[in-house]
Structure formats: structure tokens, C-alpha cells
Amino acid sequence: MAQRRPDRVRGPGHDEFWAWCDKGELRLQRCASCGRIPWPIVQKCEYCGGSELVWEPMSGRAKIVSGCTFEYDYYKGMLPIPYETILVELEEGALFISNPVDLTWRDIEIDMPVKLTFLDCEDSAGAFKLPVFEKA
Template sequence: MNDYTKPLPTLNDHNRPFWEAARKDELRLQQCLDCQHIRYPINHVCPKCLSERAEWKRVSGRGTVFSYIVFHQVYHAGFAKDVPYNVAMIQLEEGPRMISNVVGVPVDAVKVGDAVTVCFDRVTEDVAIPRFKLATQANA
């Protein structure tokens, strides 16, 4: 795991609960304590009501592919061995959209509307990155 060459998140007080949950194979997002809006990306203010009060809620990790693109160009040396790879916008059942990858299938197998479920890629001792698998592949 020490040879991971791709960019890593910078853990801080605002995002640490997200990354700690991911290390436990859980997807947790912020939920506003005033309007109940579930939000992502992580922010100190609710985009619906501007409240600063929130808690971390475990979400299902289920969603659909809202959009995707296949990268054929190497934009960072750490991704050179992965080209081509997909970058997908996942519409989570709970509302937010996440940018990630659909893994475990050829890049041309991903389609808009595909049902997906979260999985976690442990890239270092401290970081597990949420990725998604096609729902039909989730139990494989």
C-alpha cells in the first residue's frame, strides 16, 4: 500500500468523519439538523437553509450512474496504468451526487442509468476511497 502514487485527500476536522467511516466500509454524509437535507460535498453550511448544524448519517450507498466519461489521456502520472478509466457522477438514492469510478467492469460496460452500489478501495492504511460497482456485480 505504500506505493500508491495517485493524489490522496487531505484529512482535516471537517472531512475526517467521512474518511473514518470509509475505512470501516461505510458511506456517511452530512445531514442538516434543521432541514434534514443530506449533503455532499462536505461543507460547514447547509446549502438549503444555511444552518451550520449537522450530523454524519450512514447512507445506503445505492444509486445510479447519472453521467460518466472515459479518460484516455493521462493527466496525472499516478493514473497512467489505469488508462482508459471511467469517471462517473453517481446519483445517490438519498439525493446527493458523488464523483467516483465504476469498477469491476470494462469501461465500455458503464451506461447512464445503471444501478450501482458503493464499495471501498483501501489505498493506504488511513484512506479507503468510495468507488461503485454495478448492482448486479455487488455481491460477486
């Protein structure tokens, strides 16, 4: 059963991101001018101002660089509390906030290798696939 989530941000860039996720691919924008990966989604490169951004597939390999347990419902209705949130560094360098799958704060260690998977979710716009991470 799909997990209910708050509404996603939609619009230019965001729609392409979610369309790739629905195909089971995590793709981020790589700047054709400077080669860096601005993230979160931009309309122009935050490093050089370049406007040619290419949707590049990420390997799905990452490591945990931080994490915390939300025990208070700061983001109303995000998930039933308590829930885990992790910051991972993708192999390609971008920092990505996500939820771990089958890992609690007891399991999470800094530099722990994790791999991408997708969770079936839904918001008011319908079903979508959310990029999350599990132990590699």
C-alpha cells in the same frame, strides 16, 4: 495491494468522512435544520446555513447518471490512463463522483444500478478506504 492515490483533502469534516470510510461506511452530512444533504463536505449547510450536520449512513445503492474515460492525464498521477470515472446519484439524492469497479465504458449505461464497495488505497498520510461503485 493498496492502490496509490493523490493525497486526500483533510481537515474538519473531511477527517470524519474518511474515518467512516475506514469503518466501511459511506456517511454524508445531513442538515438537522432543513434535512438536505449538502455534498461535498461543508462546514455549514449550503442550503439554509444551518451548522448542525449529522453524519448519516448512506444505503450504498445508486445509479449511474454520467461517466467518462480519461485518456489524458489531466489529474497528474490520479490513475494510470485510461481510467473510468462515473457520476452516480445516491438513493438519498446526493451526486457522487467515483470510479467504477470492473466496469469499462463499454459496460456503463445511464441509469444502471450500482452498489457501494470500498477499495484499499494509500496516499502520503497512509492507508485508507475509497468509496467506489460496482454493478448492482
